[in-house]
Amino acid sequence: MTHSVEIFLAAHHAMASGLHMIPRSANDKEYFPQDWFAERVTALGLPLSPQGRNSYPDFWVGDDARSPVEGYEIKSLAFNHGRPARKDYDSNSTIPSGRKDCKDVFLVFFLYTGIGASPRPVHSLCIAHGDVINADHLVAAAHVNEAIKGFGSYGEGFIRDRKMYVFPHPFAVYPAGIGRCSLILPSDRGVSDSRLVPVGVLERTVATEALEGYQVHLDGKTKATKRTTKRADAGQRRRFDIFEAR
Template identity: 70%
Template sequence: MTHSIEIFVAAQQAVAAGTPMIPRSANDKEYFPQDWFADRVSALGLPFAAQGRNSYPDFWVGDDGSARVEGFEIKSLAFSNGRPARRDYDSNSTIPSGRKDGCDVFLVFFLYTGSRGDPRPVHSLSIAHADLINSDHAVAAAHINEGIDGFGSYGDGFIRDRKMYRFPQPYTIDPSGLGRCRLIVPAAWAVADTRLAQVGTIDRKIVDEALKSYEIHLDGSTGATAKRAERPDAGQVCRFDVFEGR
């Protein structure tokens, strides 16, 4: 069971109607796409719960208000001068993946125009199963932020090792989707819905080696070293179907 299709259809209709995202203030860099998404889910009558900052995903959408059915992580970038502001996006303190606590997770990714406190028209919208970004569920679930004490000349300093992860944003992976609204799901789901038209497929190939650990030095001159190991699933292809609304 997936609510992603009805959420996508409602979102695409809102984009077609010119419904903009409204910043809470001129300095709002985070909440306006979340508010826009929440309005779409509310209009569908689906129960959902927002999580706190730095939690993954941003929303759980469920059937009875308590059961976690699917997660939705919201990200956005400005679109100007004919291109997205960046080819990647930041995931603060959390490794993104397509599963969390046994539930599927989607990345809802907006490109928008406008700035400051003005309404932000939606230029492009991608609702993609987050396995498109990263399918290492176990590694993502085991993520931790470390704290190291004993730092500094008197030994009473503390290093807060809070990681920032950077991954390609969906339009780097699916550039033909610029200016459009698309739903991207695992091909194994064999989605068939009269409201959707399949417009393509995307293959993501598992790399040969996994990054297992890295070492950094605090002397300011020694570069980081990385340790890698061969992946047992190296070379496997994860295929995704790409849909637009009819």
């Protein structure tokens, strides 16, 4: 059982009905897609628990007593001049993946038009299981932000090692979804619903090596060095079913 189907259908209906995202201000770059998503979930009567800033995911949906709890991370990019503003997106301080605290996590990704404080029409929308972006659950769970002390002339400073992770967004992985509303789920879940139309299968091949660590030098001259190891699951293919609303 997953809430993602009901949420996807509600989002598709809102998108098709021309319900735009409304910025809180002309400088709002974060909250308008979250607000739009929250309105869809609330209208469905599903329990919704927002998390704080820099937390992953942005929302937990469901409750343990009545329904499964799933995470939803909300991201968006402008769609200008016939293409997304970027091919990737930023994940601040947290490694994204399809599992968190033994619960599934979905990425809700918007492409929008409009600028400033004006309404933002939803150009494209994809709700994808987080494993489409990254399936290294254990590495994501082990993420830490550290402070390295002893920096500066008098050793009184420290370096705040708060990392920014950059991953390709769903429309870079599945460009045929641009201009559409898509739901991408792991094939092994066997999701079937008469309200959904299967439109394709997405395959992702596991990389040969895993990045174990890296070293950054502070002299401004020496390039960073990295340490890798052979992946036990190298070359495996992960399959995802792609759906649209009927």
